[in-house]
Amino acid sequence: VEQRILQILQAITMSTDTGVSLPSYEEDQGSKLIQKAKEAPFVPVGIAGFAAIVAYGLYKLKGRGNTKMSIHLIHMRAAAQAFVIGAMTVGIGYSMYQEFWAKPKT
Template structure:
């Protein structure tokens, strides 16, 4: 692949991510939550004390799932608000 083709692919992916971010802003919240949870887990892994690695990773997985479900819930509530409150159907 030439440098121009790689640049074109990167531009396409970044523009697609920006478009999806504008369509659903909670996608970015979910991605930020994932990165934050992973960073927190990496930091805390070193200071876990006597806790076994498997227990620590299970707790980290539950935290990551909580962030994902919270982001999905907020996104769903936002879209319901926009669809049913802001753009309320006109009564005939």
């Protein structure tokens, strides 16, 4: 009986080793970002523009004059969002161009 149980356990452990490997988690975030940037080139442009507008808004925070802080922050947020929406629109237009007009029809 004990030998039969050992045989069953060995068969179970052998059957689970199918040679199929799970996706590795060795891929770091930098390579994922580079891969996504190749697929959609305007995403990094939108991120960089957003960061630049936020940095500019923080730089201009001291010299805002009589403008209230909340109004200044609203203007900077609206500018950053407009840049990101613009980059997304250009990216969608570019991908539509690649999909429908740049490919020769077969």
